[in-house]
Amino acid sequence: MEERLFLPVLSHFENKNFWTASGGRMRYRVDPVLGEDQPPALTAQVWEGPWRLQDSAVEETRSFPMTEEGLEELRAWALDWQEKINARSPKTLAQTIQDRDARRAALAEQQGE
Numbered sequence: 001m002e003e004r005l006f007l008p009v010l011s012h013f014e015n016k017n018f019w020t021a022s023g024g025r026m027r028y029r030v031d032p033v034l035g036e037d038q039p040p041a042l043t044a045q046v047w048e049g050p051w052r053l054q055d056s057a058v059e060e061t062r063s064f065p066m067t068e069e070g071l072e073e074l075r076a077w078a079l080d081w082q083e084k085i086n087a088r089s090p091k092t093l094a095q096t097i098q099d100r101d102a103r104r105a106a107l108a109e110q111q112g113e
Helices: 010-014 068-087 093-110
Strands: 019-023 026-033 041-048 058-065
Touching (some): 019 068, 041 068, 058 068
Antiparallel strands (some): 041 058
16 A cells, blocks of 8 residues: 655645654654745654754755645655655654753754843
Protein backbone atom coordinates (compact mmCIF):
# COMPACT_ATOMS: atom_id res chain seq x y z
CA MET A 1 0.00 0.00 0.00
CA GLU A 2 1.32 3.43 -0.96
CA GLU A 3 1.87 5.73 1.99
CA ARG A 4 0.07 9.05 1.74
CA LEU A 5 0.61 12.30 3.52
CA PHE A 6 -2.38 14.55 4.02
CA LEU A 7 -2.12 18.06 2.64
CA PRO A 8 -5.05 20.46 2.28
CA VAL A 9 -6.43 21.32 -1.13
CA LEU A 10 -4.74 24.09 -3.09
CA SER A 11 -7.40 26.68 -2.22
CA HIS A 12 -6.39 26.36 1.46
CA PHE A 13 -3.01 27.90 0.57
CA GLU A 14 -4.42 30.29 -2.04
CA ASN A 15 -6.46 31.79 0.81
CA LYS A 16 -3.23 32.56 2.73
CA ASN A 17 -3.48 29.71 5.23
CA PHE A 18 -0.43 27.82 6.49
CA TRP A 19 -0.37 24.10 7.32
CA THR A 20 1.59 22.21 9.94
CA ALA A 21 1.49 18.48 10.61
CA SER A 22 3.61 15.42 11.34
CA GLY A 23 4.34 11.90 10.23
CA GLY A 24 5.91 9.92 13.05
CA ARG A 25 8.83 12.01 14.35
CA MET A 26 8.92 14.13 11.17
CA ARG A 27 7.29 17.55 11.49
CA TYR A 28 6.61 20.00 8.67
CA ARG A 29 5.11 23.39 7.99
CA VAL A 30 3.92 24.79 4.67
CA ASP A 31 3.44 28.52 4.11
CA PRO A 32 1.95 30.17 1.03
CA VAL A 33 4.06 32.87 -0.61
CA LEU A 34 1.81 35.26 -2.50
CA GLY A 35 3.96 38.16 -3.64
CA GLU A 36 3.30 40.63 -6.42
CA ASP A 37 6.81 40.25 -7.84
CA GLN A 38 6.88 36.45 -8.06
CA PRO A 39 4.60 33.55 -8.95
CA PRO A 40 2.66 32.02 -6.03
CA ALA A 41 4.67 29.36 -4.19
CA LEU A 42 4.54 27.00 -1.23
CA THR A 43 7.50 27.14 1.14
CA ALA A 44 7.94 24.04 3.29
CA GLN A 45 10.17 23.40 6.29
CA VAL A 46 10.90 20.01 7.84
CA TRP A 47 12.39 19.08 11.21
CA GLU A 48 12.57 16.19 13.65
CA GLY A 49 10.15 16.29 16.56
CA PRO A 50 9.01 16.19 19.23
CA TRP A 51 9.25 19.96 19.64
CA ARG A 52 7.59 22.81 17.78
CA LEU A 53 9.34 24.58 14.94
CA GLN A 54 10.74 27.39 17.13
CA ASP A 55 12.46 24.84 19.39
CA SER A 56 13.89 22.69 16.60
CA ALA A 57 16.58 22.79 13.95
CA VAL A 58 15.07 22.94 10.47
CA GLU A 59 16.64 20.25 8.31
CA GLU A 60 15.53 21.66 4.97
CA THR A 61 13.46 24.49 3.57
CA ARG A 62 12.20 24.14 0.02
CA SER A 63 9.79 26.00 -2.27
CA PHE A 64 7.29 24.48 -4.68
CA PRO A 65 5.01 26.09 -7.27
CA MET A 66 1.51 26.76 -5.95
CA THR A 67 -0.09 24.36 -8.42
CA GLU A 68 -1.57 20.87 -8.20
CA GLU A 69 1.73 19.53 -9.56
CA GLY A 70 3.67 21.55 -6.97
CA LEU A 71 1.46 20.17 -4.22
CA GLU A 72 2.27 16.62 -5.35
CA GLU A 73 6.00 17.45 -5.49
CA LEU A 74 5.72 18.79 -1.94
CA ARG A 75 3.94 15.59 -0.84
CA ALA A 76 6.70 13.40 -2.34
CA TRP A 77 9.40 15.56 -0.71
CA ALA A 78 7.71 15.36 2.70
CA LEU A 79 7.22 11.59 2.39
CA ASP A 80 10.92 11.22 1.61
CA TRP A 81 11.80 13.23 4.72
CA GLN A 82 9.31 11.23 6.77
CA GLU A 83 11.06 8.03 5.74
CA LYS A 84 14.53 9.46 6.49
CA ILE A 85 13.67 10.90 9.89
CA ASN A 86 11.64 7.93 11.09
CA ALA A 87 14.43 5.52 10.05
CA ARG A 88 16.81 7.18 12.54
CA SER A 89 17.31 5.81 16.00
CA PRO A 90 14.97 7.67 18.32
CA LYS A 91 16.53 10.10 20.77
CA THR A 92 15.88 9.81 24.48
CA LEU A 93 13.71 12.39 26.19
CA ALA A 94 16.84 13.78 27.88
CA GLN A 95 18.52 14.21 24.47
CA THR A 96 15.53 15.99 22.98
CA ILE A 97 15.29 18.31 25.98
CA GLN A 98 19.02 19.08 25.71
CA ASP A 99 18.65 19.84 21.98
CA ARG A 100 15.60 22.04 22.63
CA ASP A 101 17.31 23.98 25.41
CA ALA A 102 20.44 24.50 23.28
CA ARG A 103 18.26 25.81 20.45
CA ARG A 104 16.46 28.20 22.80
CA ALA A 105 19.78 29.46 24.21
CA ALA A 106 21.18 30.03 20.72
CA LEU A 107 18.09 32.00 19.68
CA ALA A 108 18.19 34.08 22.86
CA GLU A 109 21.85 34.89 22.18
CA GLN A 110 21.04 35.92 18.61
CA GLN A 111 18.32 38.23 19.91
CA GLY A 112 20.66 39.72 22.51
CA GLU A 113 18.71 38.52 25.54
